[in-house]
Amino acid sequence: MTPAPLRDHAWLKIAVGLSTSMPGELQFRRLVQAICEVLPCDAVSLLQLRDGILVPVALQGLAPELIGHQFRPSEHPRLAAILASREPVRFPDDTDLPDPFDGWLAIDPERRADVHACMGCSLYVDHQLVGALTLDALTPGVFDTVDDMTVAAFAALAAATLRNVALLHSLEQAKAQQQALAQELVQEARQREGELVGQSPVLQRLRQEIRLVASTDLAVLITGETGTGKELVARTLHAQSRRADQALVHLNCAALPESIAESELFGHCKGAFTGAVSERAGKFELADGGTLFLDEIGELPLALQAKLLRALQQGEIQRVGSDKLKRVNVRLIAATNRDLAQEVDAGRFRADLYHRLKVYPIAVPPLRAHLEDLDHLCGYFLQQARSRLGVAPVGLHPEALAALHQYDWPGNVRELEHLLLRASLKAAQQEPTRPLIRLPHLGLSAGTLAPQPMPDAQRVNNLPGLRDAVEQYQRQLIEQALARHEGNWSAAARALQLDRANLNRLAKRLGLAS
Known part of the structure; x- marks a missing residue:
C-alpha cells in the first residue's frame, strides 16, 4: 500500500x-x-x-x-x-x-x-x-x-x-465567438451606416470629441438636425469604447407606442398585461454590459421619463408585472433633433432627466456648416451607389457639383446620400457603361439653390473658358486627393474612381506629374 x-x-x-x-x-x-x-x-x-x-x-x-x-x-x-x-x-x-x-x-x-x-x-x-x-x-x-x-x-x-x-x-470559444460576432456587427454597422467622411475643421473637432468621451462610461446626449448622422456618431462612440465587444442596443423612441414603451425598455413578466403570453427581456437587460442607444429621446412619453431616470441613477430596473429589482450595467447614449432645453421649459421633458442625459453633450453639425466636405461626401456616396445599385463607376459633372455646393441641404447628409443615389440611377440608365451625373439628374430647381452674387462686367470678361474651368477643377480634385492620401497615387486613384494609369496620364496633361 x-x-x-x-x-x-x-x-x-x-x-x-x-x-x-x-x-x-x-x-x-x-x-x-x-x-x-x-x-x-x-x-x-x-x-x-x-x-x-x-x-x-x-x-x-x-x-x-x-x-x-x-x-x-x-x-x-x-x-x-x-x-x-x-x-x-x-x-x-x-x-x-x-x-x-x-x-x-x-x-x-x-x-x-x-x-x-x-x-x-x-x-x-x-x-x-x-x-x-x-x-x-x-x-x-x-x-x-x-x-x-x-x-x-x-x-x-x-x-x-x-x-x-x-x-x-467552451466558455473561451463562446467568448471568442461573441467578440468576433460583435466585431462583425460593428463592421456591418459601419458598412450600413457609413463613416464620418470629411476633413474639415468641424469634422475634426467632432472626431476629437468622440475619442475623448468614448473611453469613459459617461452618458452622452447627441443633438443635431435630422439627417446629420447622429446614429453614426452613436455607433462610432460605442465602437471606440471599452464596451465595443458587447452589444449596442438601439431603440427608436419616436416609433415606440406609449402602451408598450415601458415593456420595451424594462421587459415584462408573463401575464403582466393583455398579450404578455411569455416573459420578455427589455432593452436595458439586452444591453447589460454594453451600450443602450435611445434615439429620438425627446419623443419619450413624460410618464416613462421618471422610470428611465431611476434606472440611470440607481442602475436598477423592474420588469412590468414583477416586484423584483434587477441590477444592470449599461452605458447610455441618447440622441434628439429637438431642443430639450426648450422642451423642459414647455413642461414636455423632465429637467432632472435632461441634466442626467447631457453629462457630455455632442452637437453634430449640419452639412451647411462644413460644405468643404461636400466633395469627399460625394465621392463616398458615389462609391456606395456603385455597389448598392450594381452600376459602373459614376462620375459627377462639374456643373452638377457646383449646383450641390449652392444648395442649402435642409435634409443634411442623408438628403445628399439619397439625392446622389437617385441621380446615379438616372445617369446609369442613360449611360450604362460610363454614367455621369449631370445637372438635370439632380432634380434641383433654381429656387432651391442659394443665390450667388452677380459678377461685375470686368469679372465676366475675365471668366475662363469652359475647357480651362474644367481642367482647373480636375487639377484641384487631384491635388486634394493626393493631399488626403499623403502623396500616394494609387490611393488617390481609388478615391477618384480612376485607373492608376489614367490618373497619371491626366496628371501629366494638367502639369501635375512629370
Missing part, C-alpha cells in the same frame, strides 16, 4: 489542480503524475473520447510521441473492454489480448518492453462516456493489491478534470 503522507500529498495536488485556472494540458499532466505517485504503475494514460476515437491528452511513463496518436476501440480489444464496463477492468497477466502500449514504455529506450500488468477504468460525466484511464506496469500481478475504489476515485477525478477543461474551453 502507498504510505498515507504520499497518498494525501497526491490527492492535494489533484485538488489544487481542479480548483485553479491553470491550462488544461497542465491539469492533465499533474493528474497522471499524481496517479503514478500513488499507484504502483510504470505508465498511465488519460484518453479523451472524441467522436468514438480515444485521443491521449496526458501520458506518464509512455513515449511522448504517443500524444499525437489516435486509438479506435474497435482495433484495440483492451480499450474496447475498458469502455464497455462501468467498473475498473483488470486483465490477467496471461491474457491473449494485445496491449495498445506494448513497446511504448518510456523506461525502455529500445521500445521493446511489453506490458505485463494492465488495468483501466472508463470515465463518465453525467452518465456520458467521455474517456478512459489506463494503468500499465512491467511487473506481473502488481495491481493485485490495488483496490477498485482507489482506481474508481482517480477515474472520477480524471472525468471531472476532463469536464472542467472542456467547460473552460
